Amino acid sequence: MDSLIGNTPLVKYAGEVPNGNAVCIKRECDNPFGSHYDRVYLALFREFEANRGLTAETPVMETSSGTAAVSFVGVGEALGFENFHVAIPQGIDSTISDLLGVPEGREMPKPDYLKDTVARIVEGKRATVYFTPEQDYVNGFPDFIKRFLPRNRDVAFLNHSMDRQRGGPAYANNETSLSALEGITREAQQQIPIGIYMPAVGNGSSVLGPARALSEESLIIPFESVQSAVLYDRLYPGRYQKRFGIEPGTLPKHKLRGTSYQGIDFPHIRSAVTQGIIDDVVLIGDRWLDAAYHQMTGKDETASLPHWDQEFPGCGEYGRSTRAGIAAALDVAKTCHGKNILVIAYDKADRYDKWPIIPK
Template identity: 25%
Template sequence: MYSINEVTTVGDELVSSRGTLYERLRELSNIIGNTPVIELRKLVDPSKMARVYVKLEYLNPTGSHKDRIALYMIKDAVERGLIKENTPVIEASSGNTGISIAWVCKVLGLRCIIVVPENTAESKKALLRALGAELVETPNVPQDHPQNCRNVARKLAEELGGVFLDQYSNVANMRAHYETTGPELWKQLGGRVDAFVMGVGTGGTIIGVGKYLRERKGDVLLVAIVPKGSPVVGGRLGEHIEGLAESLVPPLFNNNRHIIDRVIEVSQEVAIDTIRKVIREEGILAGPSTGANIYVALEIAKELGPGKIVATVAADSVWRYPELIK
């Protein structure tokens, strides 16, 4: 299906090659992260509700919070000697992580193969191709099916001698948010975070940020969000909210589930209706998974009441979903 050139660079040339990769990775680390937070003012009544803050992760270079984990996972693989300049980098992604990985690979000069479910937005697939990624499309099937995108990606890596980053179980994913997103949010809100609400795609954000916050505020409420019917809550195939776990239980989330206080299901309809309202009322130009995040954040804000602070994340941009703009 694919061919790959044999790696023949050895000795000083290989050291030089890795040095170049490290230099480029350092350059990328300077432009990823440090995104702003914004308070919801029209959808929140502070006399009856907690204040709600949204971290605008769509202001990262490729337009999503996945830039953070792409950098961390690839850097980790380079440091462990798994990636050299001729090594194919392979990932299973519904779009955002794939785009971020394709972008990092383009900057580093690495070959990139992304395995995507067939229901991934056409705009995301077009962007992946524009970044030079090779696409493999798979049916949207449960995690135990051999054609599930994660299983296909793993097999490709074995066949090609490539690196399967596996965002769903890669601890560098969680570490990216523990070391960057969490500290940024804590500082931006002056150490006042009473609840953190986040959708589960891989679980990296809710677990990484959640661990950081819990270490500093033991009673912080950690709320995970999944699509209605997700395997995370015992279903087989959840409703489609792009970027959230609809067909598998991410190992990264499952292995750290003990720190999560609640898991809440949100329907596709509610997620889309909410983000349209958020765009109209607050001017936050985010995608449907952010609609799910903000819907639950508002519910938690009502529960906690005045004087408290709820934080969540705008994971990606509405410009990836032009069909939502009506």
């Protein structure tokens, strides 16, 4: 697997970029199972095998909003594992469910201890999938895990988004995940000097990990949906409410699957702020959030934000999070000159239902 994962292509955005800047796209979507999480799970499975007693016979568990689950199962199968448990929100794109073998699976009865935490359980072709309540999105995971793991002590929870602190119950950075993702910027820097790195804010791992491998001269400017503004609100307390007249998380759930969402206090995000590595945050909008914001406030403030739901030359195959990164980079390019701006191609369009959704 080492020769198949990583060393992904670095390509230039084909459209016009202001001020002599270049938007460079690291195609993590070309990894065997379609995302940067391939790097993470190759490292996590090996870490658990080497230091935590994991064997190919051990049942393994992960939580995911979608993309990570595909890499978790794909990498695990390639390494010889067979017994996968995945918690994902109900209502996830059917393309993700298909990749996990849900349509070919059979509905399982919900045990009493999970009845309030899952909408349904399906023993899929590739994994047993626990659908947490749709309205909770990723915020349904902590309660599920608290109930599931004590009754399934044979299951190893890889937990790519955080790790247990030694000697206590609190959670800390997942150093295995972060180290694996450093490869993204290490590889890119071998080809170009990186002036600005612009990752998505999800659980913070693709912000904090790759940032560690950058030179001190590189700026770190992540992006996230205006709906969530998790990192933005941490970096600029109170500014969101003054700017938009509402609190972060008030608008309906955004469509940038895998990016930040109000609720869970991810250590990677917290660390990125406390370590002072974040130079700014770009908020991303779309026409659905514009309409919801206008209906809620009578204002159009979100309409001035960069939007992912538009055409980008030569980018037809990219998914929403990748498009959001390009939109953010083009916005930042208006404010600087002669920089290489690095974004990640997190996914492809075929990972989403109802595509294309670009307005005509």
